[in-house]
Amino acid sequence: MGKINIAVDGFSSCGKSTIAKGLARELGYTYIDSGAMYRAVALFAYRKGWITDTEIDDAALQMHISEIDISFKTNSEGQQETYLNGENVEKEIRSLEIGNGASRVSALGFVRRELVRQQQAMGKKKGVVMDGRDIGTVVFPDAEFKIFLTASPEVRAQRRYEELQAKGNPVTYEDTLANVLERDERDTTRIESPLRKATDAIELDNSHITITEQLQWAMDMFNKITK
Numbered sequence: 001m002g003k004i005n006i007a008v009d010g011f012s013s014c015g016k017s018t019i020a021k022g023l024a025r026e027l028g029y030t031y032i033d034s035g036a037m038y039r040a041v042a043l044f045a046y047r048k049g050w051i052t053d054t055e056i057d058d059a060a061l062q063m064h065i066s067e068i069d070i071s072f073k074t075n076s077e078g079q080q081e082t083y084l085n086g087e088n089v090e091k092e093i094r095s096l097e098i099g100n101g102a103s104r105v106s107a108l109g110f111v112r113r114e115l116v117r118q119q120q121a122m123g124k125k126k127g128v129v130m131d132g133r134d135i136g137t138v139v140f141p142d143a144e145f146k147i148f149l150t151a152s153p154e155v156r157a158q159r160r161y162e163e164l165q166a167k168g169n170p171v172t173y174e175d176t177l178a179n180v181l182e183r184d185e186r187d188t189t190r191i192e193s194p195l196r197k198a199t200d201a202i203e204l205d206n207s208h209i210t211i212t213e214q215l216q217w218a219m220d221m222f223n224k225i226t227k
């Protein structure tokens with residue numbers, strides 16, 4: 001079998017990018033973080049003043065959506081970083097605030113249609129591991145291998161809290177848990193492409209397994225599917 005596309009979906013902060021990056025590294029595939037694209041759109045809208053605590057100026061965002069150019073580059077340490085109109089925004093898009101803004105702009109149909117179009121173009125030649133919320137259901141419904149990752153909200157919040165602390169981002173565990181729960185609620189209940197497990201996805205609850213064990217599980221599944 002030639003190269004395939006791999007879809008990794010699941011709840012916020014459950015380890016999707018960790019497992020997707022690991023698979024891409026092992027297989028020599030391209031990793032694409034679709035959540036970073038929604039985060040970049042949110043950052044663009046924040047900077048323009050189109051997102052407040054209570055509202056989004058969706059008319060303005062829609063009118064200017066074609067001005068948003070999102071790309072990825074690999075840095076000298078081999079890490080993929082997100083660029084918004086040529087500017088490296090990797091650090092800025094990882095805050096809880098931008099994560100929350102991303103989950104708000106991602107509910108807008110015109111935003112989803114534009115990003116899904118770009119994501120499908122990236123997967124045309126196969127050999128892509130993409131993580132997100134709608135990869136197995138909407139972006140690559142024909143992906144040969146689909147993973148649906150879960151973990152308890154408390155485990156996810158603790159992991160994200162430790163990660164942000166380590167990066168010098170002074171968040172509290174309580175705020176991190178609230179962010180995870182709020183995004184889960186919005187992502188699963190929105191009208192446009194809500195987070196769902198694709199019927200042909202394989203589910204993994206990684207609450208009590210290590211990063212190494214989950215990658216081994218994914219590689220075993222990949223080998224079974226492609227043999």
Ligand SMILES: Nc1ncnc2c1ncn2[C@@H]1O[C@H](COP(=O)(O)OP(=O)(O)OP(=O)(O)O)[C@@H](O)[C@H]1O
Pocket residue numbers: 011012013014015016017018019035131159160163206209210211214
């Ligand atoms: N099995 C695991 N055990 C312990 N920590 C893990 C495990 N998997 C991932 N992590 C850690 O959990 C944190 C969140 O992981 P990751 O960024 O991969 O999640 P995500 O689902 O891609 O998040 P987001 O929804 O924000 O895109 C990271 O700090 C990562 O190192």
Ligand SMILES: Nc1ccn([C@@H]2O[C@H](COP(=O)(O)O)[C@@H](O)[C@H]2O)c(=O)n1
Pocket residue numbers: 012013034035036038039099102103104106107131132133134135183187
């Ligand atoms: N395919 C996707 C990916 C992401 N989203 C939304 O973006 C938010 C941020 O994504 P992370 O993966 O970086 O956490 C997320 O909460 C989703 O609302 C999406 O809708 N579809």
